[in-house]
Amino acid sequence: MISKSVDVAVIGGGPAGLAAAVSAKQHGAKHVVIIDRNSWLGGILPQCIHDGFGVEETGVSLTGPEYAEKYVEMAEKQDIQVLKETMVLQFDKSKEIIAVNKKGLYKIKAGAIVLAMGCREKTRWNVLIPGSRPSGIYTAGVAQSFINLYNIMPGKNVIILGSGDVGLIMARRLKFEGANVLGVVEILPYASGLPRNVVQCLNDYDIPLFLNHTITCIDGKERIEQVTIAQVDEHMHPIAGTEKQISCDTLLLSLGLTPENELSKNVGIEIDSVTGGPIVNQMLETTLDGVFACGNCLQVYDTVDMLSLDAKRAGEHATEKASLQKRKQKSNIRIIPGDGVRYVVPQLVDKSGMIPLTFRVEKPKENTILRVLAGDEELLRKKMRWVNPANMVRIEVDISAETIASAETLKVIIDDC
Amino acid sequence: MKNFQVAIIGGGVIGSAIAWELSKYKVDVVVFEMGSDVASGASKANSGVIHSGINSPTDSLKARFCVEGNSMFQTLADTLGFQFKWVGKWIIAKNQHEEKELNRLQNVGIANNVPYLKVIDGSEVEKKEPNVSCYKALWVPTAGIIFPYEFTIALAENAAENNVKFLLETKVIGLKKQRNNFEILTDKGNFQAQIVVNAAGLNCREIVSMVEEPDFQVYPCRGEYLILDKNYSSLINSMIYPVPVKELGVLGVHITPTIEGNILIGPSAEFIGDAEDKRTTKEMMSTLFKEAKEIIPALPKKAVISAYSGIRCKLASEKSGGWADYRIEESKHTTGLINLLGIESPGLTAAPAIAREVMKMISKHMELQKKNNFKLKKGRIKRFSEMPLKEQSDLVKNDERWGRIVCRCEQITEAEVINALSNPLGARSLSAVKYRCRAGMGRCQGGFCTQHIVRIMEEQFNIGIDDMKLKSPKSYLFEKRTREVKDD
Ligand SMILES: Cc1cc2nc3c(=O)[nH]c(=O)nc-3n(C[C@H](O)[C@H](O)[C@H](O)COP(=O)(O)OP(=O)(O)OC[C@H]3O[C@@H](n4cnc5c(N)ncnc54)[C@H](O)[C@@H]3O)c2cc1C
Ligand SMILES: Cc1cc2nc3c(=O)[nH]c(=O)nc-3n(C[C@H](O)[C@H](O)[C@H](O)COP(=O)(O)OP(=O)(O)OC[C@H]3O[C@@H](n4cnc5c(N)ncnc54)[C@H](O)[C@@H]3O)c2cc1C
DSSP states (O other), X not given: OEEEEEEEEEEOOSHHHHHHHHHHHHTXXXXXXXXXXXXXXXXXXXXXXXXXXXXXXXXSOEEHHHHHHHHHHHHXXXXXXXXXXXXXXXXXXXXXXXXXXXXXXEEEEEEEEEEOOOEEEOOGGGTTOOBOOOBOEEEHHHHHHHHHHHOEEOOSEEEEEXXXXXXXXXXXXXXXXXXXXXXXXXXXXSOSSOHHHIIIIIGXXXXXXXXXXXXXXXXXXXXXXXXXXXXXXXXXXXXXXXXXXXXXXXXXXXXXXXXXXXXXXXXXXXXXXXXXXXXXXXXXXXXXXXXXXXXXXXXXXXXXXHHHHHHHHHHHHHHHXXXXXXXXXXXXXXXXXXXXXXXXXXXXXXXXXXXXXXEEESSOEEEEEEEEEETTEEEEEEEEEEEXXXXXXXXXEEEOHHHHHXXXXXXEEEEEO | OEEEEEEEEOOSHHHHHHHHHHTTBSOOEEEEOSSSSSSOSTTTSSOOEEOOSOSSOTTSHHHHHHHHHHHHHHHHHHHHTOOEEOOOEEEEESSHHHHHHHXXXXXXXXXTTOOOOEEEEHHHHHHHOTTOOOSEEEEETTOEEEOHHHHHHHHXXXXXXXXXXXXXXXXXXXXXXXXXXXXXXXXXXXXXXXXXXXXOGGGHHHHHTTTSOOSOOXXXXXXXXXXXXXXXXXXXXXXXXXXXXXXXXXXXXXXXXXXXXXXXXXXXXXXXXXXXXXXXXXXXXXXXXXXXXXXXXXXOGGGEEEEEEEEEEESSOTTTTSOOOXXXXXXXXXXXXEEEEOOOTTHXXXXXXXXXXXXXXXXXXXXXXXXXXXXXXXXXXXXXXXXXXXXXXXXXXXOGGGGOEEETTXXXXXXXXXXXXXXXXXXXXXXXXXXXXXXXXXXXXXXXXXXXXXXXXXXHHOOOGGGOBSSSTTOBOOSEESSOOOOO
């Protein structure tokens, strides 16, 4: 067993983990370690070879690998220790991490831990598509890694279920590689990926988008041979008589992402059932003292820019924590999603100041007013011409010491104008 | 052309159990299996229950082999090293009317020599199973659970280690009886054997019809299942069965724990025309859920994480009630052809006992001499994730492949994947890996590990990208390599 002791241990070396580690170092942490199971740093980014990363942060549109490279360089300059091809198996309440790589088993004692494990894709079984179980069914991200990292084409005649960003980007990518993309099937009345991706990845290539449709059956004895698609009603039930068969040899699923939190759950960190990520306060500290969360394992972000911004805060607060002792036990105020809002992160706040809030709305809407309420008191009111579940909203709210002392909950709502 | 003394058609649990028994003797044995691995048919997709023997009429072959097989399982599990748990089962009665059925089952059980049966009050049952409410229940302690594929693979692999030849992806397409021999035609060439054992499951009639006019029909009957996430494993402790439905000769939708903590709901029973139609359907998914909810009202919908189906090989039609006994017999017209017909539930339980019966039939044709160099497996090898830290640490120190986690959900190492791919049967599909070491069985369903397994297959087993399969001969994973990888 190889023993180590560090100030801040970051689990996951994707953009979130890199940003958190760099920021921890900048804020004075002496010994910072990043642990990642891949043989590379950058997490999911090296397979995202399209551009569109870092536009808000740097003003230029970078590809995934370029964006990752920026942070990897920073990490290297900062003398951050990196353990690659190293899997964290578990950690406990005393913040002792057990990890393994080819050199052996590690026991790493950390002053603070930053969780940055990213997310995983939903599978066929998250939506229970009936039919047979042939080969040729991939999640979009897996197909993306096969094509972009391993030069392997999964198939030729492709249907995509779900219009998340990964699915949209893959539609175009497959087209570039010479595949026939037969269509993207989406159960909602609107695409769930970013509007710019619908235009640039589908419309520009004449790939049909079947809105209000779903796949009701998968057929194929060995390799997938066809899918049945059907239109759905307003309750998302397939409408009888609208079924249509489409022959294909490949089905890609882009059904959304789920934060990766097996490690967090095992140690007893509370998880928000809507975001799938840990419940955190304004410092992005989870319900376990000294353990912070950021990136896609906290909540699924739309763009890496906003993700990095928050991840840096997690690194900063983790550093503060590592040098302090125990948390002052203060009562938390809950921040809850009100009308029109699906979730808000952070879920807890226990300190006054300018607090960044991120949230998603329930459905697309125009001419709305965003309000943040503490009881009857309105802390913030802002006109929003247009809101969409695909676009995460980030705002800053000034929360006074009095509010912290008196309020029990804060509520974020989206009202009509 | 290659000569064997015994040829077994079908590498399901029945064919594999027979192969294993034979591998203890000095006989030349071949197993033809058209799938890419053993346990490709019903033996993979069932409830995995080791039945007690209370459900089949006294004096039937089903009852006899079930009870006999059941009594062999503990020793088999200890030596062959597959996981096995005596979890016991409750058959629950909702009212006085159904209680009569419990008494009837108890009496059948007693007549079949099933021990320790007890009818218990609902209030007592609730203490053991807080999520189940019933009027009374029959407690059957001698019912257990296994992973059916794990058992079949253990039998086949140990047989292969003792020189039984397994020919995977080899379909028997013709059979001719010559004077003292059979000529066996397959899609991979022709073979000869003295004895042919027809263990082809749903295809048992097709095999018979290659040499004679069959005197029976096969009625495929599909059973669908739902699988629940491990997070819900505490819903039940033992198996929960309703009183058997009167029709169709099946046991009804029950709730079964699995060794890894997932729960199974099913199976349904639906006679179908196409024996290969292993679909799951939306209708049946909701029916199964509804019926399970009647047994466990607290069952949440989001607990369901997967679905599958298996097909029963029935010799009786839906109209005639669906129940028929096994036929385990040498053909009257074709000497040396041993037929195993209609081996439906409790076939998994009965398999080891059926295999012994078949040995007796074979011994009438040839002298069976015990090998003195038979290599019995020595129990189960622990997985990396089950080991204490010290043991894990020592393993990695000696061999770095134990330090590379390939499957994140189940924490399976590269060493375990390589061991799985090095199996003595030569099964090299993605499923072959999954069923041997659980890589790809977790929540992400292969999202992370597939790429790593593909890399291992390519680099260490020289399997080309275009030859990689999911589970059957034509279930190709990929279209092609887009460009050659350059070393730079
Ligand atoms: C297909 C796709 C396209 C995208 N396109 C865009 C785009 O165009 N523009 C944009 O701005 N954003 C885009 N994004 C979003 C952006 O890439 C992600 O938000 C970002 O990569 C998430 O960063 P992360 O660090 O949270 O997670 P990841 O990048 O997933 O990194 C998590 C890391 O943690 C490691 N890890 C997890 N568990 C363990 C453990 N137990 N032990 C050790 N290591 C562990 C993982 O291996 C991984 O390296 C896209 C995302 C995807 C998936
Ligand atoms: C839904 C369901 C639930 C069940 N539950 C239980 C239970 O809980 N407990 C229990 O004890 N039993 C149960 N059973 C019964 C048990 O699964 C079967 O009795 C048992 O698996 C039959 O094994 P087999 O080897 O005869 O058939 P199979 O497993 O179907 O094997 C036959 C094999 O022969 C191969 N084959 C066919 N034709 C050819 C050919 N021409 N050439 C080469 N190979 C060929 C096939 O590919 C197949 O692998 C259940 C069955 C079903 C369907």
